[in-house]
Amino acid sequence: MLRIGSAIKRYGAITALDGVSLDIARGEFFGLLGPNGAGKSTFMSLVAGLRAPDSGTITLDGTLLSPANVATRVSLGLVPQGIALYDDLSAEQNLRIFGELYGLRGADLRRRIDEALAVAQLADRRRDQVKTFSGGMQRRLNLVAALLHRPKLLLCDEPAVGVDPQSRNAIFDFLEKLNREGLTIIYSTHYMEEATRLCSRIGIIDHGKILALGSLDDLLAQLPFVDAIGFPTGAATAAFATAVAAHGELVSDNETHRFGPRAEFKISEFYTLAERHGVSPRLFSHERPTLEALFLHLTGRNLRE
Ligand SMILES: Nc1ncnc2c1ncn2[C@@H]1O[C@H](COP(=O)(O)OP(=O)(O)OP(=O)(O)O)[C@@H](O)[C@H]1O
Ligand SMILES: [Mg+2]
Known part of the structure; x- marks a missing residue:
């Protein structure tokens, strides 16, 4: 048309x-x-x-x-x-x-x-x-x-x-x-x-x-991961975020880090890393993929700035 x-x-x-x-x-x-x-x-x-x-x-x-x-x-x-x-x-x-x-x-x-x-x-x-x-x-x-x-x-x-x-x-x-x-x-x-x-x-x-x-x-489907583990941004999780980023894709906005692990990265290792950095598993959430995450992935920027 x-x-x-x-x-x-x-x-x-x-x-x-x-x-x-x-x-x-x-x-x-x-x-x-x-x-x-x-x-x-x-x-x-x-x-x-x-x-x-x-x-x-x-x-x-x-x-x-x-x-x-x-x-x-x-x-x-x-x-x-x-x-x-x-x-x-x-x-x-x-x-x-x-x-x-x-x-x-x-x-x-x-x-x-x-x-x-x-x-x-x-x-x-x-x-x-x-x-x-x-x-x-x-x-x-x-x-x-x-x-x-x-x-x-x-x-x-x-x-x-x-x-x-x-x-x-x-x-x-x-x-x-x-x-x-x-x-x-x-x-x-x-x-x-x-x-x-x-x-x-x-x-x-x-x-x-x-x-x-x-x-x-x-x-x-263009996102590098399907489901992600979310946890809040901030000083308390900063070092942990850096550590997990080496094992997959980390997409972050002002409030939330979303971590999509590489296939070979075991979830048990994720929890071991969290413990080592003093990050409580209670902070973790299951994150559905979103267009916001895709936009961030494509441009490195937030959709709403
Ligand atoms: N009449 C105009 N004269 C000069 N620059 C303009 C004019 N209209 C838009 N622009 C510029 O063109 C670009 C695109 O603007 P546009 O209004 O199309 O964006 P938008 O996606 O509609 O944004 P928003 O969500 O803020 O409405 C911007 O850099 C804007 O500054
Ligand atoms: Mg407009």
Whole structure:
């Protein structure tokens, strides 16, 4: 459905997208996972046709997407990272403007506005100015505004940031339902939990490059170990961490060391080392592999910094 070929986008000296090639099939729920500044919003703005790439091509069903090609852009919906609403207008007035921009009118538009307000759980606030809404309420309205014209491809740029867990779940359920009904979704986030829950395929992006691409299982299989033993970071475990690192792979963030032993390293030796360093076995936990660990493995950095 969507084909991105060697897309490059620079802002002055910064290369925000550095040769991204990617195919998205119809019906996918694709996750773009990367830290701040990775290039997620730049990717979204190119696909949405808001900006042109410096080089490379982006096509939707074979048609070139570009800022000039307004007709094709109607097939897209963008939920921008920054709230894009008129805050001195009401929820309803905002939706009317978005709908009219896409040529919707009359009873059809009114029905879609009612539906959108219901989904955003804002039916009772429809006549209130957007500036009187909480951040999460504005996020919900921002999301449904992008769906009024029933796009084929929905681009969601960190749509759930600052939304409370309950509303976030409602948004996730809603997006999953739309996806089951056939909507293709590209969803950017720096939360691996969101990518894990929602996405059938995930691209890990950093410094404008896609570093890894695949289903959750494909990606986790790229980790040098499957299961790991976790223990807390800190002065009390520092020497022990150094000692075990010689016997396998140690991936550490601010709170946790995750040790994946080499096949020949016996777990009994691990406990002997722990005893020698005065580290209590009570500190050990069984760590499932995570995208966070994979990101750390690929880049040496944390996903969230
Ligand atoms: N309009 C702009 N002018 C100059 N530099 C920009 C502009 N937009 C983005 N950049 C730079 O391009 C790089 C990628 O930014 P981008 O906004 O795409 O990242 P992101 O992955 O969306 O990050 P975040 O998670 O913080 O939203 C960054 O180095 C950023 O500073
Ligand atoms: Mg962004």
